[in-house]
Amino acid sequence: MNWDWTVIGQNLPKLMDGALLTLELVFFSGLIGVLLALPLALLRVSQTPWVRVFPYAYIFFFRGTPLLIQIFLVYYGASQFEWIKESALWPILREPYWCAVITFGLHTAAYIAELLRGAIQSIPRGEIEAAKVVGMNYPLMLRRIILPRAFGIMMPSYGNEVILMLKGSALASTITLLDLTGMARTIIARTYTPMEIFLSAGVIYLIISALIIGLFRLLERYFNRHQHWPSEKPKNLDPQLIDKS
């Protein structure tokens, strides 16, 4: 086996371009994912059974089918219908970039919603009761107690999900996008050096994963700061409530 270092050097700028697109895809799909997961999870924990039906079906569908099938359905499937091609959505759906962002966003939303549901349900009952006792209404309780606590609880597994999404984003290469994997495959099609290029791409994926892990460590500490920095006192607190011991 001849190992060719020059081919890595020559193609590194291209791989970096690909890595940038991968990061963009993960970031935007993550953003869509969180925004969608929030209402989904809140409906999912509802006490009323019929409210739970939609989020349940949504999560069931997106968790139960492969991401590759979903992206093919959106990219190749949607374009089979004349009415979609004539609709106002077509300028967006004709772009592989937006097809990827939308599919990844919908996909990851299902997972995040399920994480968030678990987190909301595992908030100690006492904390919710305490919030009710001090007279908080539901929106305020959501904003001050439920969501901050739930985010803190779900952060480690959410970091996991983002890394899974990073790796799932390699499927963008199947719909003509030149993300890190797509770029690597296109380079290999010319140079026939799969070992060198795929290993380089793998190393870049590892570096991105490491950055994401680091970022989530920080977020975990931020949302669970009551555990990490117990000496930090809450601001604007009624002096009577401060624990003097």
Place this chain on the structure above:
Amino acid sequence: MNLKHTLASVAIVAATLAAPFTYAADKVRIATEGAYAPFNFIDESGELKGFDVDIAKALCEKMEADCTLVAQDWDGIIPGLMARKYDAIIASMSITPERSRVVDFSDPYYSNSLIFVAPKKSKFNPEKVSGKSIGAQRATIAGQYLEDKLGSKVSVKLYDTQDNAYLDLASGRLDAIVSDQLPAYDWLRSDAGQAFEFKGEKIDIDDKIGIAVRKGDKLRQKMNKALKEILADGTYDRINAKYFPFSIY
């Protein structure tokens, strides 16, 4: 256990161990893509069919070899050969300088040219392509032509299979595709291809199709000899006529 028994088992073990060495020449594993009609494709019953497959079988017959055919995704087909997953690629592969650096090619077994395909109702003109979206299959001569010759002027879209490129041409995402002429000819005759046509003249790029083997493999000479035989005895012409009403050699 008596001595006779022991000797017999030893003999069997020895024969099994020796077999790959003695008969290695007669066992040939051939890879094709299986997604490139009418040259190689998988039919309804899941079997590999097509021009390449028929040629492969005819060559094996002449070489008196015991051949197995495997389907392999296109962009991993040369790495798979180098990794000894199979011994030859008969998959409509163009002989190019880049590929010749990593594999050896047999004599050509047919010739190919490129052509643009676009919807019948479109005014696509191959002379004026600036700003258009043009597709091709990744890791093909067409893809390479697109990137090298038009890459700076058009938006290049590369697909994993030719079928996906056709799908996106039909969806309207692509203004045109650059394709090998012969499979495109076949597609235009199919139901799916009715709304499309060739645009402009075919692009002659002196593209010869050969069988790829590992560098220095003696299989190349055997393949060449068998190829000469099927060309001489009319087998090749019969296979050709099955797929195209004109000679593609």
